[in-house]
C-alpha cells in the first residue's frame with residue numbers, strides 16, 4: 124500500500140521560512156519553499172554584512188524585556204527554542220558562535236554566507252524543494268495558493284498545510300515589501316500597520332553638521348525619551364541620527380511623533396561624570412582657549428559632541444558658555460528635536476504586522492485553519508542586538524511544531 128506523504132508549502136525563504144522547512148523536513152514531510160526572489164535569504168545575507176548578530180546572552184528577564192508589549196506573548200516560543208539552542212544549531216552547521224563583551228552572539232566568521240550555504244546544503248539533503256521567482260498573491264475560491272511566475276504564468280498549489288513567512292517591509296528590494304498586508308486584510312485578518320523600526324530619525328541639522336560630522340559617533344551616551352532610557356552610541360547622519368540608543372528608543376519616539384508630529388529626546392553627553400564634577404571642571408577659567416578647545420579639555424568632549432552641543436537648530440537652545448552651572452546641566456541633558464523617522468527602505472526591521480489576537484497558540488491563523496505564520500510579519504518588535512533573528516527562529520520552530528500537530 125502506498126502511503127501519501129503530506130505536503131507543506133512555506134512561502135518566504137528568509138530565516139523564518141527556512142527554519143520551519145528544516146523542522147518539517149526532518150520529520151519526513153514533503154516541503155516546498157516558495158519565494159518571489161531568485162535566491163533565498165537575501166535579507167539574512169545583508170544582516171551578515173553587519174556581522175550577523177544571531178542572539179544575545181542576556182538573562183531571560185532582560186532578554187524578554189526587549190520585546191516590550193509582546194514579551195509575555197513571545198516567551199513560550201523563545202523558551203521552546205532558546206538562545207542556547209539557536210547557538211547549538213549554528214555550531215551544528217559548522218559555524219561556531221561566540222558572545223562578544225556586550226553579550227551579542229555572532230558566528231565566528233561574522234558572516235551569513237557560510238552559514239546560509241551550509242544550511243541550504245542541509246535542506247537539500249533533507250529533500251526540501253526551493254521554488255524561486257514564485258510571487259504569492261493570495262488564495263483562490265477553493266483555498267489554493269496562487270503564485271505568479273516571472274513570465275506571468277499563474278500556478279495554483281493546494282498543500283496540506285501552509286506557512287507564511289513573508290517578513291516585514293524594510294529593505295523592500297530584497298523581497299519582503301509588506302504586500303501581504305492587503306491580501307490578509309481582504310481575508311478578514313487584522314494587521315497592525317507596518318512602520319519602520321530600528322530606523323534612523325530625522326533632525327534638522329545645520330550644513331556644518333551634515334558636511335563635517337555625518338558618520339561620526341557620539342559614544343557612551345545616555346538617551347532619554349519620556350520614561351525610557353538607553354545607553355550606547357548615536358551616530359550622526361546627514362538626515363539626523365541612527366545607532367543603538369536611537370533604535371532602543373524607537374517605539375517611544377514613534378509614539379511621540381504619532382501624537383505631536385515631533386519627538387524630543389535628551390542626551391547625556393558625559394554619562395560617567397556627575398553633574399557637580401562637570402560643573403566644577405567648567406568653572407575653571409577658560410583663559411585664551413577657544414570654546415571648542417576648552418570644552419574638549421574641561422568636559423572631555425569629542426569634536427562631534429561639541430558640534431552637537433552648539434547645534435542650536437536641533438537643540439532649540441543657545442549654549443550658555445558664560446554660565447558653568449547651566450552649561451553642565453545642558454551637557455547632561457541636551458534636548459534634540461526629532462521631526463520624523465527615516466523610511467522603511469533602509470530600516471533594519473518593521474514594527475506592526477499580523478495582530479497577535481488573530482493567532483492560536485500554535486501560530487495558526489484562527490480564521491484560516493491550516494495556515495500558520497512566523498517571523499517578522501507578526502506584530503512584535505525589538506531593538507538590534509540579536510533579538511530580531513531569535514524571535515524569527517523561535518516563532519518558526521513553534522509554527523513548524525504547530526503544523527506537525529495539525530497534519531496529525
Ligand SMILES: Cc1cc2nc3c(=O)[nH]c(=O)nc-3n(C[C@H](O)[C@H](O)[C@H](O)COP(=O)(O)OP(=O)(O)OC[C@H]3O[C@@H](n4cnc5c(N)ncnc54)[C@H](O)[C@@H]3O)c2cc1C
Pocket residue numbers: 134135136137138139140157158159160163164165166167169170171173174175176177178257258259260288289290291293294297298299300301302303470471472497498499500508509510511512513515
Ligand atoms: C541591514 C540589516 C541588518 C540586520 N542585522 C540583523 C542582525 O544582525 N541581527 C538580527 O537579529 N536581525 C538583523 N536584521 C533583521 C533580520 O534580518 C530580519 O528580522 C529577518 O531577516 C526576518 O526574517 P523573516 O524570515 O521573518 O523575513 P525575511 O528575511 O524578510 O524573509 C521574507 C521572505 O519572504 C519573501 N516574500 C515576501 N513576500 C512574498 C510574496 N508575496 N511571495 C513570495 N515571497 C515573498 C521575501 O522575498 C523574503 O525572502 C537585519 C536587517 C537588516 C535590513
